[in-house]
Amino acid sequence: MSASPGIRLHLEGVSRRIAERSILEGVQLEARPGELVAVVGKSGCGKTSLLRLIAGLDTPTSGAVRLDAGPGQAARGRVRMVFQEARLLPWRRVIDNVGLGQPRDETHRRAALEALARVGLGGRERDWPGVLSGGEKQRVALARALVGSPGLLLLDEPLGALDAFTRLEMQRLLENIWIERRFTTVLVTHDVQEAVALADRVVCLAAGRVASTLEIDLPRPRDRLSPSFTAFVAEVLGRLGGQGPAVSPELATAPARTLTSVR
Amino acid sequence: MGRGATREQMTVAILPWILPVGLLVAWQLLADRPPAGHSLIPAPSEIVTAGVRLIRSGELAHHAWVSLQRALLGLLIGGSLGLFLGLVNGYWPLAERVLDSSVQMIRNVPHLALIPLVILWFGLGEGSKILLVALGVLFPIYVNTLHGVRSIDPGLLEMGRLHGLGPGALFRQVIFPGALPSILVGLRFALGVMWLSLIVAETIATDSGIGYLAMNAREFMQTDVVILSVLIYALLGKGADTAARLVERHFIAWDPRYLRSPEPTARS
Numbered sequence: 001m002s003a004s005p006g007i008r009l010h011l012e013g014v015s016r017r018i019a020e021r022s023i024l025e026g027v028q029l030e031a032r033p034g035e036l037v038a039v040v041g042k043s044g045c046g047k048t049s050l051l052r053l054i055a056g057l058d059t060p061t062s063g064a065v066r067l068d069a070g071p072g073q074a075a076r077g078r079v080r081m082v083f084q085e086a087r088l089l090p091w092r093r094v095i096d097n098v099g100l101g102q103p104r105d106e107t108h109r110r111a112a113l114e115a116l117a118r119v120g121l122g123g124r125e126r127d128w129p130g131v132l133s134g135g136e137k138q139r140v141a142l143a144r145a146l147v148g149s150p151g152l153l154l155l156d157e158p159l160g161a162l163d164a165f166t167r168l169e170m171q172r173l174l175e176n177i178w179i180e181r182r183f184t185t186v187l188v189t190h191d192v193q194e195a196v197a198l199a200d201r202v203v204c205l206a207a208g209r210v211a212s213t214l215e216i217d218l219p220r221p222r223d224r225l226s227p228s229f230t231a232f233v234a235e236v237l238g239r240l241g242g243q244g245p246a247v248s249p250e251l252a253t254a255p256a257r258t259l260t261s262v263r
Numbered sequence: 264m265g266r267g268a269t270r271e272q273m274t275v276a277i278l279p280w281i282l283p284v285g286l287l288v289a290w291q292l293l294a295d296r297p298p299a300g301h302s303l304i305p306a307p308s309e310i311v312t313a314g315v316r317l318i319r320s321g322e323l324a325h326h327a328w329v330s331l332q333r334a335l336l337g338l339l340i341g342g343s344l345g346l347f348l349g350l351v352n353g354y355w356p357l358a359e360r361v362l363d364s365s366v367q368m369i370r371n372v373p374h375l376a377l378i379p380l381v382i383l384w385f386g387l388g389e390g391s392k393i394l395l396v397a398l399g400v401l402f403p404i405y406v407n408t409l410h411g412v413r414s415i416d417p418g419l420l421e422m423g424r425l426h427g428l429g430p431g432a433l434f435r436q437v438i439f440p441g442a443l444p445s446i447l448v449g450l451r452f453a454l455g456v457m458w459l460s461l462i463v464a465e466t467i468a469t470d471s472g473i474g475y476l477a478m479n480a481r482e483f484m485q486t487d488v489v490i491l492s493v494l495i496y497a498l499l500g501k502g503a504d505t506a507a508r509l510v511e512r513h514f515i516a517w518d519p520r521y522l523r524s525p526e527p528t529a530r531s
Binding site for chain 2: 055057077079080081083085087089090091092093100101128129130131144
């Protein structure tokens with residue numbers, strides 16, 4: 001599997017208003033090809049709106065979203081998104097969900113099978129989505145995003161609805177696939193630990209603006225128990241205006257998690 | 264279910280039949296009393312005899328076939344129209360603004376009340392009967408199709424577009440299969456209305472079909488044939504419902520309710 005170069009992402013003063021309410025205000029953001037950027041923030045801060053703008057699902061009121069896949073390369077078709085809900089078509093088998101939008105021939109079928117095997121669901125291709133667990137559904141959604149060499153992967157709290165064990169497993173899987181493929185990734189999450197564990201750079205969003213940006217220069221794979229890791233988590237939480245380092249990261253993220261899952 | 268059935272299973276299988284079979288036996292015993300000739304309550308054996316006679320003469324097959332043709336043709340016409348309107352109005356808000364009020368107004372007129380008008384306009388031929396059936400089945404299919412399209416998760420549509428599905432592919436892969444369970448519910452409702460409309464249409468003015476058979480028998484006081492006709496309607500209705508269920512099982516095999524048993528056995 002050849003590593004495809006990631007898409008360069010550039011947001012220039014992007015704003016979005018719905019009626020008179022401002023959702024995003026002059027967001028300036030850049031992701032280098034192959035970079036993994038995490039966007040964190042409290043619920044309602046505009047994280048998901050930002051991702052939807054990048055995906056082209058919504059249009060900005062002002063400003064521009066630029067995608068650059070290199071000279072002469074189309075970028076739009078290589079943007080993939082994974083949502084918090086798996087959004088699988090219940091009436092199509094796993095394999096057909098993975099191959100959604102791809103031509104139905106042997107080459108693409110093989111690509112879908114390969115993606116399915118990569119997320120650890122080899123042999124489940126004939127199953128209906130209805131029999132899968134939450135984690136398995138999310139794996140299928142991830143496999144669907146991997147087919148057709150994505151250049152930019154947008155992850156909208158993809159692990160938000162999973163239990164803690166499954167989430168850890170999925171984080172590891174995501175990181176490994178990203179290291180293999182090197183597509184540009186924007187991960188929106190309310191889980192600061194997750195952001196620090198996976199991202200090259202964490203962008204803190206507050207009230208529709210980029211409040212601050214933090215480079216995470218820890219070596220991979222990251223040791224979540226190391227003092228430097230904990231320090232980064234505490235730093236991000238502090239910048240988000242949450243509790244300071246006195247509270248353990250798990251406790252500090254807890255309220256945010258409950259809030260977003262209710263949304 | 265099979266050869267390996269235990270006593271308990273046999274008992275369970277027999278239970279629903281005790282009452283109807285008992286009634287039949289009682290009926291036969293009581294009806295045997297009155298003097299010979301036509302009775303108002305013929306014994307089951309007389310109905311069977313009448314049935315055998317009509318099957319031998321080929322009349323039964325002829326009339327049943329005519330009725331079935333009318334029913335299916337009406338279903339096809341009314342059903343397609345209802346399906347089309349439901350899909351268009353469900354997917355395209357402008358079409359709904361334009362069409363839905365009118366459809367709802369027509370829907371609220373009992374279609375059997377239109378019989379005099381239909382006869383005036385279309386005469387006593389096949390057209391008027393098929394039209395009545397079509398009018399009857401249109402609305403259950405329309406309403407349920409509309410509901411089915413509406414209840415599709417917008418997230419799935421969004422995801423489909425994100426994966427490059429055009430309008431045609433989106434319809435084939437997301438909208439239609441998503442609405443199908445609801446459409447099939449509409450179909451089962453429509454089958455009920457289909458027979459009802461046909462029965463009424465056939466009793467009013469016709470020279471063939473099960474309804475005619477019954478009306479004709481009434482004139483000659485052949486109560487056995489009248490009851491036989493009612494039974495034929497029941498059988499046809501049951502057959503249509505079973506067919507609809509099989510279709511449902513086949514097309515909604517993905518539904519978690521059907522997924523419990525990997526190879527669902529069709530029950531009637």
